[in-house]
Amino acid sequence: MSSMYLWVKALHLIFVASWFAGLFYLPRIFVNLAMVPADSHAERERLLLMARRLYRFSSLLMVPALLLGLWLWLGFDLWKGPGNGWLHAKLTLVVLALGYHHACRSLLRKFETFANKRSDRWFRVFNEVAVLIFAAIVVLVVVKPF
Numbered sequence: 736m737s738s739m740y741l742w743v744k745a746l747h748l749i750f751v752a753s754w755f756a757g758l759f760y761l762p763r764i765f766v767n768l769a770m771v772p773a774d775s776h777a778e779r780e781r782l783l784l785m786a787r788r789l790y791r792f793s794s795l796l797m798v799p800a801l802l803l804g805l806w807l808w809l810g811f812d813l814w815k816g817p818g819n820g821w822l823h824a825k826l827t828l829v830v831l832a833l834g835y836h837h838a839c840r841s842l843l844r845k846f847e848t849f850a851n852k853r854s855d856r857w858f859r860v861f862n863e864v865a866v867l868i869f870a871a872i873v874v875l876v877v878v879k880p881f
Contacts, residue, residue: 737811740807740811743803743806743807743810743811744807746799746803747800747803747804747806747807750796750797750799750800750803751800751804751872753793753796753800754796754797754800754836755832755865755869756793757789757790757792757793757796758793758832758835758836758839758865758869759862759865759866759869760789761786761789761790761793761839761843762839762842762858762861762862762865763862764782764785764786764789765786765839765842765843765846765858765861765862766855766858766859766862767782767855768782768783768786768846768851769851769853769854769855769857769858770855783843783846783847786843786846787843790839790840790843793836794836797833797836801829804829808822808826818879820881821875821876821878821879821881822875824875824881825872825875825876828868828871828872828875829872831868832865832868832869832872835864835865835868842861
């Protein structure tokens with residue numbers, strides 16, 4: 736294993752974990768936004784500001800995570816050879832994570848335009864989706880079950 740491969744892999748892990756940290760916390764802000772009383776404008780605006788900044792920051796973290804992952808995949812021929820079913824499953828989960836990320840943006844827009852119809856309870860469940868995606872990706876990468 737080359738030194739370059741290990742550096743790229745380490746950086747990829749750092750950016751993926753950081754990106755997902757944003758995906759773990761942003762829906763938690765949505766839970767709080769869904770619970771804000773209609774007359775609490777200052778609290779609502781503070782939470783929206785936090786959500787906007789976190790979404791922007793996690794979007795910035797997502798880009799190098801994806802680019803480094805692409806480098807690992809194509810630059811080090813991880814896709815070649817038998818027994819790479821885990822990699823295909825991981826890539827499917829990465830596409831789901833991207834969809835989740837963009838769904839967060841859509842939900843944020845709904846809060847910004849007073850169009851949210853979802854309850855805090857719904858957002859609590861939605862919050863767990865990122866954890867499940869992240870856990871499944873980690874298991875696939877470490878265990879390589881197929």
